[in-house]
Amino acid sequence: MTGPAGATVAVVPGEGAAPEAVDATLAVVDGLGLPLTWVHPPVGAGAVESHGSAFPDAARAEIDAADATLFGATSGASVGALFHLRWGRQTYANVRPTRFRPGFSSPLSHPDGIDLVIVRENLEDLYLFLEGDLADLAPLDLTSPTDGRRAHEMGPGRYAIKAITEAGSERVVRHGFELARRRKARGCPGRVVVAAKTNMLPQTDGLFARIGEQVAADYPDVEHETFIVDDFAHRLVARPHELDVVVLPNLYGDVLSDAAAALAGGLGLAPSGCYGDDAAYFESAHGTADDIAGQGIVNPTATMLSAVMLLEHLGFDDAARALDAAISAVYAEGRHLTPDQGGTSTTADLAAAVAAHVA
Structure with a gap:
């Protein structure tokens, strides 16, 4: 298979069933x-025992020196590596494809043709981890226009800071338009939807949507629409076949990409790739699945499809297509599926079936 001369990939298996x-x-x-x-x-x-830290400098150096990273999922022990890959390396675009393949256990009666990608802003919005006591807002004297109450006088409670920046919005929206343009060249519609809660949050979400309109002017060959996010949530369920590329702020993208995965057959089938200007890592959208760890039945499809995205990123296009086609073939046959997809096969059985198709 053609491709670059070589590449180095850092592997962080994570916890729970993810390493399997x-x-x-x-x-x-x-x-x-x-x-x-x-x-x-x-x-x-393990790194705590060998290096005295769950994310020592040696790990950071290996990740930074690699061409990309394949990440499992973390329940805490590997979170230092995840934070570095995400915020440390500024991987601002979390790309989460949802494509139905025959054999996927979709809850829909007619899932054929679903092929959409949610591009989630990955660094901003409410994911700043800036929360506190409402009483701490007293010096700011913030008054709500809805009922005239000052925030710090609402009573015992907490607040969280939501931040949307022009630069952060522009780069992720542009990533979405570039992706739509590439998909259009492969026969997809070439359409970008930007969704946010613009009617209730005109300053923050409104900025995100306005940036979307500005970037759209640079892509006359790509269709563009803006929806209020709750309207989009309805469209995602009612008419997913009409969607191509969707760009969302961080929180909405996190929630609604999981909903999109359910349309195709579940999180066990949902890959993702996180991209920055000079870094990228790839991980399944599901968590550590601690309840089935060690049983040998975790579905590796999401991780394998994340590997497809990894290979594409590294320039191994032929290999990426071969692996993608092998996964589709195994599901179309339906003989080696894991329990989450209605089968009785193990993780190893499914992987061996895929391997047989690419051998």
Whole structure:
């Protein structure tokens, strides 16, 4: 298969059942015969014993030196690596595709043709971890226009800061338009929807939507629409086939991308890639699945599809297409599916079936 001369990928398996999905994925990708070098930075509980820290400088150095990172999922031990990959490396665009494939256990009666991508802003909005006691807002003397009450006099409670910046909005919206343009070249509609709660949050969400309109002017070949986010949520469920690329602020993107995954068949099938100007990492959208850890039944599909995105990012386009096609073939056959998809196969069974199609 054609591609670059070689690439190095840092692997952070994470916790719970995530390492099982990562190990299965690495075995399948190894079967593609690519010039890939896997490196395993010391991260998590084991790193505390060997390096005195869950995310030592040695791990940061290996991740920064790699061409990309494949990440499992974290329940806390590997969170330092995740924070570095996300905020430290400024991977501002979280790309979460949802595409139905025959054999996926969708709850919809007619899921065929669903092929959309949610591009979630990954660094701002309410994900600043800036919260506090309402009483602390007294010096600001903030008065609500709805009922005239001052925020610090509402009673015992908490606040959170939501921040939307011009630069942060512009770069993620532009990422969405560039993606729509590439998808259009492959036969997709070439349409971008920007959604936010502009009617209730005209300053923050309104800014995000206005930036979307400004960026759209640079892409006359790409259609553009703006929706209030609750209207979009209805459209996502009622008419998902009409959607192509959707760009959302951080919180809405986090919530609604999980809803989109459910339309196709669940989080076990949902990949993601996080992109910055000079860094990228790839992880399944699901969590650590602690309840099934060690049972050998976690669905590795989301991680394998994340690996497809990883290979595309590294320039191994032929291999990415081969792996994607192999996953589709296994689901179309329906003989080696994990319990979340109505089957009885193990993680290893499904991975072996995929490997057989790419061998």
